[in-house]
Amino acid sequence: MNKLYHNSFYAMGTRCHIVLPGVEEDLCEHLFAVIKDEVNRVESSLSRFLSHSEISVINKKAAKEPVTVSEEIYGILETCREYSEMTHGAFDVSLRPLLQYWKEKNDNSTSDLRLYEIMDAIGMKQIELGNGDRSVSFVNDRVEIDLGGFGKGYALEHIQKKLMDFSVRNAFISFGESSILTMGSHPAGDHWKVGLNDYSQPGRALHTFAVNDGAVSTSSNFFVDDSGELRNHRHVINPFTGYPVEECITVSVRSDSSIVAEVLSTAFLVTRDETIALIKEQAEPCEVVKVNYVGGEPEITVY
Amino acid sequence: MxxxxxxxxxxxxxxxxxxxxxxxxxxxxxxxxxxxxxxxxxxxxxxxxxxxxxxxxxxxxxxxxxxxxxxxxxxxxxxxxxxxxxxxxxxxxxxxxxxxxxxxxxxxxxxxxxxxxxxxxxxxxxxxxxxxxxxxxxxxxxxxxxxxxxxxxxxxxxxxxxxxxxxxxxxFSPVYLTAIEEIRRGDIGPVTMINGNWHRNTDWIFYDAEPGSALDRQLNWRLYRETSAGMLTELLSHHLQVANWVKDAQPVSVTGSGSINFWKDHREVWDNFSLVFKYADGTHFKYSCLQSNAHNGMQIQALGNKGMMDLEVNKRYWEDPPAPPAIRQMIHNIESNLFDTIPIGGATWVPAEPVAYGGEFISDDWEMNxxxxxxxxxxxxxxxxxxxEKLTLEGYNASTWTLLAEDATYSDRHQTLPEQYLV
The missing domain is CATH 3.40.50.720 (NAD(P)-binding Rossmann-like Domain)
Structure with missing residues (x-):
């Protein structure tokens, strides 16, 4: 039997599973503590659910006055702006007011006029980053930053750095099975096989990503209800139309960078096919698989 | 047998x-x-x-x-x-x-x-x-x-x-005995709340008799206050005994309310009530009975910071649940030197999963008599x-506090055990 360490902890709204083959147990326990501390540190800084996080402070104050932020948060926001440009606006950390609009929408109580007002008021262009003084300000008080489509990829990148610091060669890290980082290879192979789950036949792989040092991130806009039916949770809003994405879609992206995988899997849920191909070229090397469940059956597109 | x-x-x-x-x-x-x-x-x-x-x-x-x-x-x-x-x-x-x-x-x-x-x-x-x-x-x-x-x-x-x-x-239930041992051992952490209910949808009339007649009062004695506290003595008392056993104590107070809001016939006992018992360490036992909706059935749950025992259905749930199936499969494959594709990438495992995941059986022997x-x-x-003597006291404490719960629902005041009933 192969020497194998595995453990998990709760963070970022899901569970993080650490699988470390072939590493001494004492070191694994130490590594687990290091990883957990690091993820908690990242979460305590990035989460909008924690009232004292830097992001929460920005959300509270940046519409009134410029907020000076840490180098790390400033760097993250700059990165998010770059990815927003790269994805032609599909990746956008300022869409929360739109999500909130749809959450609260009652056909009788709101109008499309309000939707358009919200769309005008949000977008990365409404987040101003100061030059040199690491200040962040919002153009209006409707703006709110939500790093939900970025945080796990960012955390995985930090986990990867920690593991490299300790010269760990082989590892498999999973945030809730949707954001996966691999290092090295499976003990019985020369890479890791990451299957893409088929929701019409759970347990069957629709596609297999062969990964060495890299990440696979999957985004979707549905859940499987108690009767096994796919149900759109309408939490994915198309920033170009302002409306929720109605089809049941998953987008999986393999990339050397866990951040790229995370960002693109989020952005490609609302991106047209020809634009996906275009963006993918810029982001190489990466592999993109989109699954559209039409009538419950998967239609697969590999880019 | x-x-x-x-x-x-x-x-x-x-x-x-x-x-x-x-x-x-x-x-x-x-x-x-x-x-x-x-x-x-x-x-x-x-x-x-x-x-x-x-x-x-x-x-x-x-x-x-x-x-x-x-x-x-x-x-x-x-x-x-x-x-x-x-x-x-x-x-x-x-x-x-x-x-x-x-x-x-x-x-x-x-x-x-x-x-x-x-x-x-x-x-x-x-x-x-x-x-x-x-x-x-x-x-x-x-x-x-x-x-x-x-x-x-x-x-x-x-x-x-x-x-x-x-x-x-x-x-004498294998489920409860096993659960109490695990609770005492600290498996689910300190028990910080107990939830329970016994909900039915029934008129609770066991025998046909002229309502209010002497025969009705003799046979359907559960419906009359002179002879019964209704679901308090017949149902609550069971789960109150369990709560006391879980806490290894009797409550220090009880408050609650009851009414007849559905079976508005000749009965005199509540057809619904809600109670809160408090224990000395600040734990509350929250309990309700209802005779007009059976959806929630019968349950009593002991909740700790590490897990929860859902005793009537013989299930325990961990706050820190086991790995999802795909991760378990991967671990198994690595240990067995198998290099297969594991279908793993998918929608985020949502935070509600600890509730959704099916839990484990507390005891295999739950069908015993x-x-x-x-x-x-x-x-x-x-x-x-x-x-x-502890066995006798389990019954005594459950009975006294059941009757105090009845007093609470009729007086709208919290009740404590009068000293003369302390044993």
Whole structure:
């Protein structure tokens, strides 16, 4: 039997599973503590659910006055702006007011006029980053930053750095099975096989990503209800139309960078096919698989 | 039934290795260290039955099941309602003396123990009369209709040095015994809340009789305040005993409210109520009963910071649940040197998953007949001449606090235990 360490902890709204083959147990326990501390540190800084996080402070104050932020948060926001440009606006950390609009929408109580007002008021262009003084300000008080489509990829990148610091060669890290980082290879192979789950036949792989040092991130806009039916949770809003994405879609992206995988899997849920191909070229090397469940059956597109 | 008992003894042997048995479930000695009993007539335990309605007949059948094996003589039966009296004769093949008056039964038949399953308000007299004649008592729950009568039963047990057991059968349930051991061991962390409910959708009328008539009051006694506190004494008392057992304490106060909001017929007892019991460490036991919707059924849950025991459905859930299937499969494959694709990438495993994940069974042996196990223990304790006092107190504390809960719902004030009832 192969020497194998595995453990998990709760963070970022899901569970993080650490699988470390072939590493001494004492070191694994130490590594687990290091990883957990690091993820908690990242979460305590990035989460909008924690009232004292830097992001929460920005959300509270940046519409009134410029907020000076840490180098790390400033760097993250700059990165998010770059990815927003790269994805032609599909990746956008300022869409929360739109999500909130749809959450609260009652056909009788709101109008499309309000939707358009919200769309005008949000977008990365409404987040101003100061030059040199690491200040962040919002153009209006409707703006709110939500790093939900970025945080796990960012955390995985930090986990990867920690593991490299300790010269760990082989590892498999999973945030809730949707954001996966691999290092090295499976003990019985020369890479890791990451299957893409088929929701019409759970347990069957629709596609297999062969990964060495890299990440696979999957985004979707549905859940499987108690009767096994796919149900759109309408939490994915198309920033170009302002409306929720109605089809049941998953987008999986393999990339050397866990951040790229995370960002693109989020952005490609609302991106047209020809634009996906275009963006993918810029982001190489990466592999993109989109699954559209039409009538419950998967239609697969590999880019 | 032999298999049933053997499995239970296996469980009690396992539990015997635990340090909590002596403090939390000393009555398992009836199975781990039973009294020696031969098949000789001199070793025979003679049991009489008082009250042979639905529950009484069930208790009789249970004893019949093990009578030969444990050398028990069903020595007499008694009920003052003729149909039940006749059924008792039928059930015992006409070979057992039958009585309408329990006093005559106690006077005329040599008994070692009686099983009492009369209506609630008719528990005290037969209990005290039996014990004063040197007969041990197993009495259905709850103990009695008022605190004074409950206390008098308990005092008689001390005064006559006779066994008094109250029929809270969960005390012998493999699920509850296993769960209590795990809770005491700290597996789910300190228990910080207990939730329970018993919801039904029924009129609760057992017998056809002219509403309000003397016969109705005799047979459907559960509906009248003079003879019953309704679902408080009949249902809550079971789960209150469990809550006390889980907390290893009795409450310090109870508050609550009740009403009749659906069955607006001749009944006098609540058809719904909600209660909050408080324990000294600040834990609350939240409980409700309802007779107009059965969706939530019967449940009692002990919640700790590490996990939750959902006792009536034999499930435990961890706050830190096991890895999802794909991760487990990957771990298995690595350990087995298999290099297969694991379908893993997918929608985020949502935070609600700890609730959605199916939990684990607390005990494999949950289908056992715990009432019968309790009655077997009663026979063993009769042979030994004593039973663990903690077992009697489980019944006493559940009964007193059930009646205090009733007081709370009628007074709209929180209630505490008056000092004279503290034992």
């Amino acid at each position: 032999q298999i049933n008992r053997r499995k239970f003894i296996e469980l009690t042997s396992t539990l015997a290795g635990s340090t909590v048995v002596a403090s939390a479930m000393p009555w398992l000695s009836a199975f781990n260290n039973p009294a020696a009993a031969s098949a000789n007539p001199s070793d025979r335990v003679r049991i009489g039955f008082i009250g042979l309605g639905g529950r009484g007949k069930a208790l009789l059948r249970n004893v019949q099941d093990f009578a030969d094996r444990l050398n028990v003589d069903i020595a007499a039966v008694c009920d003052n309602y003729d149909p039940h009296y006749q059924e008792a004769i039928e059930l015992t093949g006409g070979e057992v003396p039958a009585f309408y008056d329990y006093r005559r039964m106690l006077d005329e038949v040599e008994l070692d123990g009686v099983v009492i399953a009369t209506p609630l308000k008719v528990h005290m007299e037969p209990t005290i009369d039996a014990m004063s004649r040197g007969v041990h008592v197993f009495c259905e729950k709850a103990m009695e209709r008022t605190l004074d009568r409950v206390k008098r039963m308990y005092d008689a047990h001390l005064e006559h040095d006779k066994i008094l057991l109250i029929g809270h059968q969960r005390l 715990e009432t019968q196990l309790y009655l077997e223990a009663f026979v063993d304790f009769i042979r030994k001449g004593e039973a663990p």
